[in-house]
Amino acid sequence: MEWLALVLFALVLIALMIGFPVAFTLAGVSLLFAFGALFAGVFDIAFIQAIPSRIYSIMTNSTLLAVPLFIFMGLMLEKSKIADQLLLTLAEVFKGVRGGLGIAVILVGALLAASTGLVGATVVMLGLLALPTMLQQGYCPKLASGTICASGTLGQIIPPSIILILLADVISNAYQQAQLQQGIFAPETVSVGDLFAGALLPGLLLVGLYLAYMLGVAWLQPHRVPKFAAPTQHGVIQTQPGLLVRVVQSLLPPIGLILLVLGSIILGMATPTEAGALGALGALLLAMFKRQLSMATLNYVMRNTLKLTSMIFLIFIGAAFFSLVFRGLGGDELAHQLLGNLPGGLFTLMLLTMLFLFILGFFLDFIEITYVVVPIVAPVLLMLGADPIWLAIMIAINLQTAFLTPPFGFALFYLRGVANEALKTLDIYKGVWPFILLQLGLLGLLAAWPSLATWLPAFIN
Template identity: 50%
Template sequence: MDMHIFLVLSMFVVLVGFLLSGFPVAFTLGGTGLLFGLIGIITGTLDATFLEILPNRLFGNVIRNELLFAIPLFVSMGVMLEKSNVAEDLLENMGRLFGKLRGGLGISVTIVGALLAASTGIVGATVVTMALLSLPTMLKRGYDPSLATGSIAAAGTLGQIIPPSIVLILLADVISSAWQQAQLNTGNFSPIPMSAGELFAGALVPGLILVGFYILYQIAIAVLRPGASPAIPKSETDVLDAAFYGRLFLALAPPLVLIIAVLGSILTGIATPTEAASVGAIGAIMLGAARLDGWTRNIVIGALLCLVVLLSLSNVADLRMERAVVPTSDRIAYYGAIALTLAFLFGLAWALFKTHRANVLGEVLKSTVRISTMIYAILIGAALFSLVFRGLGGDAAIEDLLHGLPGGQFTAILLVMVLMFVLGFFLDFIEITFVVVPVVAPALLAMDGTYGPIWLGVLIAMNLQTSFLTPPFGFALFYLRGVVPESVPTTAIYRGVVPFVIIQLLALLLIALEPELVTWLPNLLF
């Protein structure tokens, strides 16, 4: 066997061995890359000067990568919404709205999971929060434990496919680099870039289809097995009067406005994902503060109204003061804009002060730093691993392997999807994203295909979502097991997630056979 091929195969074996042993991912990636880099230099299969590329690679692809700045911002947005009890209000009111129907509590969990996915995108927080709030009620009302736990775990993973999502941001960075590399390899020295906004748009429709499949499953169980998902007796539910719908509106409106502001600005091209993430982070802070007391709520509403007026003013008046002649109306608008900006900054400062006094802001910042540091450490380790892998000729070997398969791109994509699904039983999505995707994506995108990087990125994202539910190492299962009562056995949780894994695979098959479900919205918007 050629020494290059032997070292490439050995890299993967050693890497997977360390990952399965529970060694930290970042150190595993970086350490394996460094170890085999030294072996390659000693055996003469890797040029030592090749590793000198690493500092420039880290500086250009990680440190100065503007897209990755969105990660801590989206994380802080999600953690703040978690701490401000948005999920509690949503679950309570949705449960009352659908509780009179058989399967209503399961439907409400799915809808709330979708709303939290579009506003937080943090799977662990969503699963734990919904389990603590809804599982006792579902079990008390006679829900089958497997159905109840499976519904909560599956709804919690929707944050992986419904944008804005941390996984989609990481995939956008990896797939974009692979797409440019694939175009350069084919002789196109002016490669067409792929933006994170396009991947967000491509994932939106499949994400909503998956939510629809979950709801249809809840309805089917309610019809076929009425005893598994009983309705709440009418005598124990609230009257759906004007007061109830008022509470429902107050629970739904703030997160919906935040979702529309963040996701809408990305999809319409008004803002980049990083800029939209900053809007989301600030909006989450103000929303969290507004829920503390009535006085703060009034200040936050006033600050947001000032922001709306300021944006409107910038569209109707020319606020540039360096012109030779400035009309009086524009001068008045200019000073009015300054006053509105100061008023908004006061509202934001007050929101920061109140969340700090409530011991919420500090917890949010600690969680944001911890999660973001972990992701950036993995990025650095993955950069070293992929650099050594390419230096040993691993990318060329993978490309030759995939191109040599009978059936062309279809067989290659099928093989890669099966590989990722199997790896999802043992590895989490970050490990697969930084180990497998950079290796196989350039080869897949270099083949003669019709649908390009957005379709491939959404396929991979949908596949990675199953890694949260597949035993034995599905992270959503671990989160759920930590808060589920001892009376619910682990086997019940595993049985409960199996139908939802099958539903995810059916959704994956659907978008594989109907790529227009992915490409339609990006083509329309971009």
């Protein structure tokens, strides 16, 4: 019966790579296997009967309730034109510095990541605002497109990140499962706040690596990174008086909202759901103060929040079908036997897992990988001694490559959709590889020094 679980896993991956809808593929293929195995007498119907209770537990999960709230917050901040003011102001700050516009783009990407957590919206905003100016100023098209794509995907690792909320749920379940199998009947859990705190230092370090790369290119290859004059909506002009005031006005609102939302979660003053509600309210007030709040804006934000939330929760439900059927076919036990007996123990399994996730990132979205692959490998890694927070951050950074890696990286498609025809698709593909290598370098640093991810959560707790 166990070989059926491997066939199920392989067919689901193949169907997803072909492009079939994620939720319906997970549920449909799993049910076909379940009923076939049931008629063959090698499947317990109790696993099918457990599906309604699993769906109910998903819909009543208070942690997952933070997902629509943070999506609402991100979309509202997107419509409040916060990126426009940030980019224009920071561009003035770095006026005359070689590579200054690239530095401004990276910093704006980091601030938007910590404000919105929405990768697609950030890449599109930066592509519309910064790409034409960078190309006009004489930036290398590969460097310009790579910088925008990489900066836009910082929302994957810098909290509040949707993937960290999802990973908190998956890793927590895997951690409890691993502890129960080890005879611990009061298992601990992994909170969203723990992952947010754990991701903070690696996220800032990744921003530092991006900035160092930009400065290095400016120094070693100055022909690719020209000096620039501050861009505005009306072209290139000289710096206007009152720059310090404009810097404070543009930076204070997003930084204040970041500190309010993340600080309340990391310090344990609010649950992720409560902090998400606070962030959504803050984004509404910010849009109102910037005179960007209207019925059309509210209608856009609410409709898109509903669409994105429905998509994510439908994938949750499809993943519940898959996990129950996979377990009913003996897939969990088979995975433990195959993975747990690998030579080299935790190091070998972790290396293979990271390599496997990186390859899957070429073809699959991070949500699909999180709910199909991670629940299978995470319990084994945790039983071998992996720290759950370190493991989650390693996976999150690896999954960030799913947005950047050609040929199917979503960030590449987002930028391709808003870029003019003068920018070649091949330039976008070539431009992201240095940043992918920087992410892999950060993974190596985390593997060598897990305390980069575990120190802050331990210090706070």
